[in-house]
Amino acid sequence: MRSTARRRAGATALALVLTLAAGACSGSDDEPDEPAAAPSSSAPAVPAVETTVVIGKLTGRLPKPERAKVVAAVGAVVDGWTQAAYVGGAYPRRDFADAWPGFTAGARALAKRDRALMSNQDIGHRIDGVELRRSRVVLDVLSVKQRAQAxxxxxxxxxxxxGQVERAVRVQGRLYLTHGDGGWQVFGYDMTKGAV
Structure with missing residues (x-):
């Protein structure tokens, strides 16, 4: 173990010397010297995955500005749930009590009973991190009088x-949303979750 630490320290020192030497040779008299960046031993950063939200089937008429509002609002509800239930927060953990923002009281009660499906409750205490790989939402919209209703x-x-459980997981299915005084809310779902 000590020899590994010495080798790493030696390799880091050698890389630093080579970086400084290369920087000194490539500068000119007209430009100010810039400090050389220290070499990084960490892995390159993984680009953040953004959720893609698009309109799928549209029943009724809905003007483009209204479509954009639905995409933004419903996308935020779905993202709020996936962040709270699966990919956000600190791990390991056992507490998923707040995993269903944007759900009605009835849907939240059902999701709590289905917590192994509707959150990472089943593995949360055995993992130390989650990396989002893909997030796509297709919205089938029912519009009445040019307003999205469901x-x-x-x-x-x-x-x-x-962590202790290393696996690729896919969550897939449908969330059913309605618009009320509090904005868009999930009132039902038909989801699957499993290792892939």
Whole structure:
């Protein structure tokens, strides 16, 4: 173990010397010297995955500005749930009591009973991190008098866990949303979750 630490320290020192030497040779008299960046031993950063939200089937007429509002609002509800239930927060953990923001009281009660499906409750205490790999939402919208009244969000979320349980997981299915005084809310769902 000590020899590995010495080798790493020696390799780091050698890389630093070579970096400084290369920087000194490539400078000119007209430009100020810039400090050389220290070499990084960490892995390159993984680009953040953004959720893609698109309109799928549209029943009725809905002007483009209204479509954009539905995409933004429903996308935020779905993202709020996937972040709270699966990919956000600190791991390891056992507490998923707040995993269903944007759900009605009835849907939240059902999701709590289905917590192994509707969150990472089943593996949360055995993982130390989650990396989102894919997030796509297709919205089937029912519009009445050019206003969206109900949405079925077809959801596909893929992520990878690290820690004691290392696996690729896919969450897929439908969330059923309605618009009320509090905005868009999930009132029902038909989801699957499994290792891939």
């Amino acid at each position: 949405v079925t969000a077809r959801v596909l979320v893929g992520f990878r866990t690290t």
